[in-house]
Amino acid sequence: MEIDSLSTTFSALADPTRRAILARLTTGAATVKELSAPFAMSGPAVSKHLRVLERAGLIQRGREAQWRPCTLDAAPLKEVAEWAGEFRRFWDASYARLDGYLEHLKKQEQTHGKRT
Amino acid sequence: MVSGLKLGVTTYTTPSDTELLITRVFDAPRKIVFDAWTDPRHVPQWLLGPEGWTMPVCEVDLRAGGSWRYVWRKGDGTEMEMSGKYREVAPPERAIWTESWGAEWPETVNTLVLSDSGGRTAMALTIRYVSKEARDAALATGMKDGIEVSFERLDRMLS
Numbered sequence: 001m002e003i004d005s006l007s008t009t010f011s012a013l014a015d016p017t018r019r020a021i022l023a024r025l026t027t028g029a030a031t032v033k034e035l036s037a038p039f040a041m042s043g044p045a046v047s048k049h050l051r052v053l054e055r056a057g058l059i060q061r062g063r064e065a066q067w068r069p070c071t072l073d074a075a076p077l078k079e080v081a082e083w084a085g086e087f088r089r090f091w092d093a094s095y096a097r098l099d100g101y102l103e104h105l106k107k108q109e110q111t112h113g114k115r116t
Numbered sequence: 117m118v119s120g121l122k123l124g125v126t127t128y129t130t131p132s133d134t135e136l137l138i139t140r141v142f143d144a145p146r147k148i149v150f151d152a153w154t155d156p157r158h159v160p161q162w163l164l165g166p167e168g169w170t171m172p173v174c175e176v177d178l179r180a181g182g183s184w185r186y187v188w189r190k191g192d193g194t195e196m197e198m199s200g201k202y203r204e205v206a207p208p209e210r211a212i213w214t215e216s217w218g219a220e221w222p223e224t225v226n227t228l229v230l231s232d233s234g235g236r237t238a239m240a241l242t243i244r245y246v247s248k249e250a251r252d253a254a255l256a257t258g259m260k261d262g263i264e265v266s267f268e269r270l271d272r273m274l275s
Contacts, residue, residue: 010247010249010250010252011249013249013252014248014249014252088128089165089166090165090166091126091138091165092126093164093165093166093167094162094163094164094165095126095140096124097161097162097164098142098152098162098163099123099124099142099143100162101152101158101161101162102142102143102144102148102149102152103143103144105144105148105151105152105158106144106145106148109148
Protein backbone atom coordinates (compact mmCIF):
# COMPACT_ATOMS: atom_id res chain seq x y z
CA MET A 1 0.00 0.00 0.00
CA GLU A 2 2.73 2.40 1.01
CA ILE A 3 4.69 1.53 -2.10
CA ASP A 4 1.66 2.23 -4.28
CA SER A 5 1.05 5.68 -2.85
CA LEU A 6 4.75 6.53 -3.08
CA SER A 7 4.82 5.34 -6.70
CA THR A 8 1.87 7.58 -7.46
CA THR A 9 3.67 10.51 -5.87
CA PHE A 10 6.86 9.64 -7.77
CA SER A 11 5.06 9.54 -11.14
CA ALA A 12 3.27 12.77 -10.41
CA LEU A 13 6.58 14.46 -9.59
CA ALA A 14 8.43 13.04 -12.60
CA ASP A 15 7.52 15.97 -14.82
CA PRO A 16 9.01 19.47 -14.77
CA THR A 17 5.68 21.18 -15.53
CA ARG A 18 3.96 19.48 -12.62
CA ARG A 19 6.85 20.32 -10.29
CA ALA A 20 6.65 23.94 -11.40
CA ILE A 21 2.89 23.93 -10.74
CA LEU A 22 3.48 22.59 -7.23
CA ALA A 23 6.19 25.19 -6.64
CA ARG A 24 3.74 27.92 -7.69
CA LEU A 25 1.05 26.56 -5.39
CA THR A 26 3.35 26.77 -2.37
CA THR A 27 2.78 30.53 -2.58
CA GLY A 28 -1.01 30.18 -2.46
CA ALA A 29 -4.12 29.02 -4.33
CA ALA A 30 -4.35 29.68 -8.06
CA THR A 31 -6.75 29.20 -10.94
CA VAL A 32 -5.98 27.10 -14.02
CA LYS A 33 -5.57 30.31 -15.99
CA GLU A 34 -3.01 31.64 -13.51
CA LEU A 35 -1.20 28.32 -13.46
CA SER A 36 -1.07 28.20 -17.28
CA ALA A 37 0.47 31.66 -17.61
CA PRO A 38 4.18 30.70 -17.28
CA PHE A 39 3.89 27.80 -19.74
CA ALA A 40 3.62 27.72 -23.51
CA MET A 41 0.77 25.29 -23.07
CA SER A 42 -2.99 25.26 -23.56
CA GLY A 43 -5.46 25.32 -20.69
CA PRO A 44 -6.55 21.72 -21.38
CA ALA A 45 -2.91 20.56 -21.35
CA VAL A 46 -2.41 22.19 -17.95
CA SER A 47 -5.70 20.67 -16.76
CA LYS A 48 -4.36 17.26 -17.67
CA HIS A 49 -1.33 17.83 -15.43
CA LEU A 50 -3.66 19.04 -12.67
CA ARG A 51 -5.69 15.84 -12.89
CA VAL A 52 -2.49 13.81 -12.38
CA LEU A 53 -1.60 15.92 -9.34
CA GLU A 54 -5.14 15.63 -8.00
CA ARG A 55 -5.17 11.83 -8.36
CA ALA A 56 -1.87 11.71 -6.47
CA GLY A 57 -3.48 13.72 -3.67
CA LEU A 58 -0.99 16.55 -4.15
CA ILE A 59 -3.59 19.23 -4.91
CA GLN A 60 -7.21 19.91 -4.11
CA ARG A 61 -9.61 21.77 -6.38
CA GLY A 62 -12.52 23.87 -5.27
CA ARG A 63 -15.96 22.52 -6.18
CA GLU A 64 -18.12 25.60 -5.83
CA ALA A 65 -16.63 28.06 -8.28
CA GLN A 66 -16.49 27.55 -12.03
CA TRP A 67 -12.78 28.41 -12.12
CA ARG A 68 -12.08 25.83 -9.42
CA PRO A 69 -9.01 27.31 -7.72
CA CYS A 70 -6.25 24.78 -6.95
CA THR A 71 -4.59 24.47 -3.57
CA LEU A 72 -1.58 22.45 -2.59
CA ASP A 73 -1.99 19.40 -0.40
CA ALA A 74 1.59 18.80 0.62
CA ALA A 75 1.16 15.78 2.89
CA PRO A 76 2.17 13.13 0.31
CA LEU A 77 5.26 15.18 -0.51
CA LYS A 78 6.56 15.39 3.00
CA GLU A 79 8.28 12.03 3.04
CA VAL A 80 9.64 12.37 -0.48
CA ALA A 81 10.77 15.95 0.09
CA GLU A 82 12.59 15.21 3.30
CA TRP A 83 14.52 12.40 1.71
CA ALA A 84 15.19 14.04 -1.65
CA GLY A 85 16.21 17.41 -0.24
CA GLU A 86 18.84 15.73 1.86
CA PHE A 87 20.34 13.79 -1.02
CA ARG A 88 22.71 16.33 -2.48
CA ARG A 89 23.46 17.99 0.84
CA PHE A 90 24.36 14.59 2.19
CA TRP A 91 26.83 13.74 -0.57
CA ASP A 92 28.36 17.22 -0.88
CA ALA A 93 29.06 17.29 2.84
CA SER A 94 30.38 13.73 2.88
CA TYR A 95 32.76 14.23 -0.05
CA ALA A 96 34.12 17.44 1.42
CA ARG A 97 34.86 15.50 4.59
CA LEU A 98 36.40 12.66 2.57
CA ASP A 99 38.87 15.10 0.97
CA GLY A 100 40.22 15.91 4.42
CA TYR A 101 40.13 12.33 5.59
CA LEU A 102 42.12 11.13 2.56
CA GLU A 103 44.85 13.63 3.46
CA HIS A 104 44.93 12.07 6.89
CA LEU A 105 45.16 8.54 5.43
CA LYS A 106 47.92 9.57 3.01
CA LYS A 107 50.00 10.99 5.85
CA GLN A 108 49.37 7.90 7.92
CA GLU A 109 50.56 5.71 5.06
CA GLN A 110 53.66 7.84 4.51
CA THR A 111 54.58 7.67 8.20
CA HIS A 112 53.90 3.97 8.23
CA GLY A 113 55.95 3.52 5.03
CA LYS A 114 58.97 5.32 6.49
CA ARG A 115 58.89 3.20 9.61
CA THR A 116 59.00 -0.10 7.74
CA MET B 117 37.67 10.88 -19.20
CA VAL B 118 39.77 12.37 -16.44
CA SER B 119 41.18 15.35 -18.33
CA GLY B 120 40.07 18.72 -17.07
CA LEU B 121 38.45 17.37 -13.93
CA LYS B 122 38.90 19.61 -10.95
CA LEU B 123 39.40 18.72 -7.32
CA GLY B 124 36.67 19.58 -4.88
CA VAL B 125 33.87 19.63 -7.43
CA THR B 126 31.11 17.05 -7.47
CA THR B 127 29.09 16.65 -10.63
CA TYR B 128 25.65 15.06 -10.78
CA THR B 129 24.45 13.96 -14.22
CA THR B 130 21.82 11.62 -15.66
CA PRO B 131 23.46 9.34 -18.27
CA SER B 132 20.24 7.37 -18.87
CA ASP B 133 16.58 7.42 -17.84
CA THR B 134 17.14 5.41 -14.71
CA GLU B 135 20.66 6.37 -13.67
CA LEU B 136 22.39 9.10 -11.72
CA LEU B 137 26.15 9.54 -12.17
CA ILE B 138 28.16 11.27 -9.49
CA THR B 139 31.78 12.15 -10.30
CA ARG B 140 34.53 13.67 -8.24
CA VAL B 141 38.35 13.70 -8.25
CA PHE B 142 40.22 12.97 -5.04
CA ASP B 143 43.82 13.90 -4.36
CA ALA B 144 44.88 10.41 -3.24
CA PRO B 145 45.81 7.11 -4.85
CA ARG B 146 43.09 4.61 -5.75
CA LYS B 147 43.90 2.15 -2.99
CA ILE B 148 43.36 4.77 -0.29
CA VAL B 149 40.12 5.97 -1.86
CA PHE B 150 38.86 2.40 -2.24
CA ASP B 151 39.65 1.65 1.42
CA ALA B 152 37.94 4.86 2.53
CA TRP B 153 34.81 3.69 0.70
CA THR B 154 34.78 0.09 1.90
CA ASP B 155 36.69 -0.31 5.19
CA PRO B 156 34.40 -0.09 8.27
CA ARG B 157 37.21 1.67 10.15
CA HIS B 158 37.16 4.49 7.59
CA VAL B 159 33.55 4.80 6.37
CA PRO B 160 32.15 6.26 9.66
CA GLN B 161 34.84 8.98 9.52
CA TRP B 162 33.40 10.70 6.46
CA LEU B 163 30.13 9.22 5.13
CA LEU B 164 28.11 11.35 7.50
CA GLY B 165 26.29 13.95 5.44
CA PRO B 166 25.64 17.31 7.09
CA GLU B 167 27.08 18.23 10.49
CA GLY B 168 25.48 16.59 13.47
CA TRP B 169 25.37 12.96 12.40
CA THR B 170 27.52 10.05 13.53
CA MET B 171 27.61 6.45 12.29
CA PRO B 172 27.54 4.20 15.36
CA VAL B 173 26.93 1.05 13.28
CA CYS B 174 29.03 0.20 10.22
CA GLU B 175 28.99 -3.48 9.32
CA VAL B 176 30.76 -4.49 6.14
CA ASP B 177 31.29 -8.00 4.79
CA LEU B 178 33.41 -7.00 1.83
CA ARG B 179 33.00 -9.83 -0.66
CA ALA B 180 30.59 -10.64 -3.47
CA GLY B 181 27.33 -11.67 -1.77
CA GLY B 182 28.38 -10.10 1.53
CA SER B 183 26.00 -7.76 3.37
CA TRP B 184 26.57 -4.25 4.65
CA ARG B 185 24.60 -2.04 6.99
CA TYR B 186 25.09 1.54 8.13
CA VAL B 187 23.17 3.28 10.91
CA TRP B 188 23.43 7.04 11.37
CA ARG B 189 22.40 8.89 14.52
CA LYS B 190 21.78 12.55 15.19
CA GLY B 191 22.18 14.30 18.55
CA ASP B 192 18.44 14.27 19.16
CA GLY B 193 18.35 10.48 18.78
CA THR B 194 16.96 10.38 15.22
CA GLU B 195 18.30 7.33 13.39
CA MET B 196 18.61 6.53 9.71
CA GLU B 197 19.56 3.16 8.33
CA MET B 198 20.78 1.94 4.97
CA SER B 199 21.75 -1.57 3.95
CA GLY B 200 22.44 -3.83 1.01
CA LYS B 201 24.66 -6.49 -0.47
CA TYR B 202 27.91 -6.39 -2.39
CA ARG B 203 27.65 -7.86 -5.87
CA GLU B 204 31.23 -7.37 -6.96
CA VAL B 205 34.35 -6.35 -5.08
CA ALA B 206 37.48 -5.66 -7.16
CA PRO B 207 39.92 -3.42 -5.28
CA PRO B 208 41.17 -0.86 -6.00
CA GLU B 209 39.05 -0.08 -9.03
CA ARG B 210 35.53 -1.36 -8.75
CA ALA B 211 32.74 -2.29 -6.40
CA ILE B 212 29.06 -2.92 -7.06
CA TRP B 213 26.44 -3.08 -4.34
CA THR B 214 22.73 -2.84 -3.76
CA GLU B 215 21.41 -0.18 -1.44
CA SER B 216 18.08 0.44 0.26
CA TRP B 217 16.84 3.00 2.76
CA GLY B 218 14.20 0.61 4.02
CA ALA B 219 11.29 -1.47 2.84
CA GLU B 220 9.26 1.43 1.48
CA TRP B 221 12.08 2.71 -0.70
CA PRO B 222 13.02 0.99 -3.96
CA GLU B 223 16.46 -0.60 -3.97
CA THR B 224 19.21 0.94 -6.11
CA VAL B 225 22.25 -0.73 -7.66
CA ASN B 226 25.39 1.34 -7.16
CA THR B 227 28.59 0.93 -9.18
CA LEU B 228 31.75 2.60 -7.95
CA VAL B 229 34.58 2.89 -10.48
CA LEU B 230 37.90 4.47 -9.51
CA SER B 231 40.35 5.49 -12.26
CA ASP B 232 43.95 6.45 -11.71
CA SER B 233 44.87 9.91 -12.95
CA GLY B 234 48.52 10.54 -12.19
CA GLY B 235 48.30 9.77 -8.49
CA ARG B 236 44.85 11.31 -8.19
CA THR B 237 41.68 9.26 -8.34
CA ALA B 238 38.66 9.96 -10.51
CA MET B 239 35.52 8.52 -8.96
CA ALA B 240 32.46 7.61 -10.98
CA LEU B 241 29.55 6.42 -8.85
CA THR B 242 26.56 5.28 -10.88
CA ILE B 243 23.28 4.83 -9.02
CA ARG B 244 20.68 2.85 -10.93
CA TYR B 245 17.06 3.25 -9.83
CA VAL B 246 14.18 0.89 -10.55
CA SER B 247 12.47 3.45 -12.76
CA LYS B 248 12.78 6.92 -14.21
CA GLU B 249 10.03 8.04 -11.82
CA ALA B 250 11.94 6.81 -8.79
CA ARG B 251 15.11 8.53 -9.93
CA ASP B 252 13.43 11.80 -10.80
CA ALA B 253 11.59 11.85 -7.51
CA ALA B 254 14.86 11.25 -5.69
CA LEU B 255 16.43 14.16 -7.51
CA ALA B 256 13.45 16.46 -7.80
CA THR B 257 14.65 18.92 -5.19
CA GLY B 258 18.41 18.79 -5.47
CA MET B 259 18.77 18.82 -9.23
CA LYS B 260 16.22 21.35 -10.40
CA ASP B 261 16.65 25.08 -10.06
CA GLY B 262 14.19 26.74 -7.79
CA ILE B 263 12.50 23.59 -6.68
CA GLU B 264 14.80 23.15 -3.71
CA VAL B 265 13.76 26.52 -2.36
CA SER B 266 10.15 25.51 -2.85
CA PHE B 267 10.59 22.34 -0.90
CA GLU B 268 12.32 24.21 1.87
CA ARG B 269 9.31 26.44 1.97
CA LEU B 270 7.16 23.33 2.02
CA ASP B 271 9.14 21.95 4.93
CA ARG B 272 8.52 25.15 6.84
CA MET B 273 4.83 24.96 6.02
CA LEU B 274 4.65 21.41 7.23
CA SER B 275 6.68 21.81 10.37
